[in-house]
Amino acid sequence: MRAMVMAAGLGTRLQPLTSAIPKPMVPIVNRPALHHVLRLTARHGIRDVVINLHHLPDAITSYFSDGSEQRVRLRYSYEPVLLGTAGGVKQNEEFLTVDGTFLVLSGDSLTDVDLGAMAQAHHASGASVTIALKEMPEPSAYGVALLDGAGRIEGFQEKPEPGKELSNLCNCGLYMIEPEVLRRFPAQTFYDFGRQLWPEMLASGERLGAYLVEGYWNDVGNPEAYRQGNCDAARGLVTAELEGRTVGPGVTVGARCHIDAETVIEPPVVLGADCRVEKGARLLGPVVLGDGCIVEGGAQISGSVCWSGLVAGRGVTVMDSIVGRAGRLHGWVCLNACVIGDRCVLGDTGELNALSLESGTVLWG
Known part of the structure; x- marks a missing residue:
């Protein structure tokens, strides 16, 4: 399996910490967040990885180079104009689909999700897409997923108002995808997984697979979540070297x-x-x-x-x-x-x- 790590975002919610560095480079226990993501894929035998870049790309390429320190083989995909999550993946379709199923994950979250167990669940379900979900105590800060009786995703709420959440299962931005999914939309076009592709697939009658994360997950989406992620890593609550x-x-x-x-x-x-x-x-x-x-x-x-x-x-x-x-x-x-x-x-x-x-x-x- 190959992987794409999404690292092109602007990190605006982490300002002022991201005024001079891209969000994947913010340190978690003194190593960039992206380092921990790459070590996660390496521990699960996923070593061929492409990273998309846009904001301050040299900070990432100069630090990680070919990825040998993280025990992966890196290549980079620069986006002069942002293509969206799905559009950025589409640009790397040929590389990602060599082995069939591929992984997409965020370059700035902190997690020790069991990717092997997720892959088993994905293949057993027969779904063309499996989305990692995590139960969160305050789901209004995230996109939440609604499941049907068979445990597949039947809908989403995008950052619902507090008290109006229909679920506490939050989208972790971590997906296992079959190659045919990328044939649903054109290349070199802005396209987003959460706002476009997933709703379109649901509207056409498809059900998206769900994998419930039992381990640690933190999107490091704002300064308090970032501080908490560091504290949790220092406490040993998540695997972080x-x-x-x-x-x-x-x-x-x-x-x-x-x-x-x-x-x-x-x-x-x-x-x-x-x-x-x-x-x-x-x-x-x-x-x-x-x-x-x-x-x-x-x-x-x-x-x-x-x-x-x-x-x-x-x-x-x-x-x-x-x-x-x-x-x-x-x-x-x-x-x-x-x-x-x-x-x-x-x-x-x-x-x-x-x-x-x-x-x-x-x-x-």
Whole structure:
């Protein structure tokens, strides 16, 4: 089986985190989200993979190259003009259909779905398309699927209003597809799976297969889902490779880190390479710090994800927040449920709650 990973989107719902990088490159436990997707396919023996690109494509190609580090064989499909989910797949029809059934999945979600079990269910059902679905407690944020008595999909609701959901089964954006499906629409035309192809197939009397995901799935669709995905990966709730060495239960550190013996650490904590955590600092997990972060004495970070190059000065508190690359926090700064873009400088701002700051913002109290 071959696979296509969708990585051409703009990632607007993750702004300001995606102002300078494409969404598949946002780090999850210090590796790009796309890395975890490719390792998922590799673990299931799916090694021939094409990735579609549009927004900031060089960031993806320069990092992943031929995919050998992820143990896959990569090729890229650039879309100067977006073709939609189905249109992007159609452009790679010849490559994808060599082995018959092929896989389509998102390049920025976090999951450990059993692709082998899904393939078995797909072939046993005789369906031309099988869509992975996940029960979610708040389904209004997603497209939800309605099943008939035989367990096949008979309809969809696209992001229904809260309280008006007819189902809690959310579309994971993960599909197994037979080659004949791609013959239903022309090439070089914008075409979307969810808004066009699936409704057309249902209208013609076809039933789409459903596979219920029992494992972990997170669409990483907004900053809070992104933060939660990192926390869950640090906790070991989803299969995600941690880079570095384990120095204690639930504590993983990268190369050349220095952690003072009088630092307070409550797991899970994941540190990238070249981090320095000084005497009297407190890391109250789940915490994920990227490469080259400095946490000075008296600073406290909890429930947060901080990208590479952070400096958290004495007295700084970061709670349930995300801080982009090269953040500088000095003096009395207390972040609570904030999303801070790259290269922001904050000094003596006091308490900031549920604030989103664009990259490059400078705030002094």
